Amino acid sequence: MAPDVIAGTGRRTCALSELMVLPSWRKTGTARRLHDALLAARTEERATLLVDQGHPKVRALYEGWGWQVLGGLRPRIEHAPLFHAMLRPLAGRLG
Numbered sequence: 001m002a003p004d005v006i007a008g009t010g011r012r013t014c015a016l017s018e019l020m021v022l023p024s025w026r027k028t029g030t031a032r033r034l035h036d037a038l039l040a041a042r043t044e045e046r047a048t049l050l051v052d053q054g055h056p057k058v059r060a061l062y063e064g065w066g067w068q069v070l071g072g073l074r075p076r077i078e079h080a081p082l083f084h085a086m087l088r089p090l091a092g093r094l095g
């Protein structure tokens, strides 16, 4: 992986953790609106999140929202699953 991609400054990346909506709000566009509103308010260069590799539909959902898989990551926690680490440029920095 290119060193400039993983280089951390402590300020260039924000983490999106556990986006979730109640089942009755799924497939309504609410999750996407929450996601967009959260990220629109950020001033960092890019955002990162983790998706369980056992949930390929969630990975595909995020890919459709502009995220790319950087690589695999397993947190150093007992019984932690293997995740996809994903990255997305933030507003004003998309293509």
Ligand SMILES: CC(C)(COP(=O)(O)OP(=O)(O)OC[C@H]1O[C@@H](n2cnc3c(N)ncnc32)[C@H](O)[C@@H]1OP(=O)(O)O)[C@@H](O)C(=O)NCCC(=O)NCCS
Pocket (backbone or CB within 6 Å): 018, 019, 020, 021, 022, 025, 026, 027, 028, 029, 030, 031, 032, 049, 050, 051, 052, 055, 057, 058, 061
């Ligand atoms: C992720 C989430 C916010 C997306 O909401 P949405 O945009 O309305 O999209 P959907 O709920 O239709 O999810 C897209 C697909 O992923 C699947 N999916 C969602 N969460 C999943 C999970 N935790 N495990 C396995 N599959 C999941 C859905 O079943 C759906 O598949 P389908 O199209 O075959 O029905 C919502 O599904 C959710 O709250 N999920 C539970 C929490 C979660 O897994 N968050 C992700 C953390 S990285």
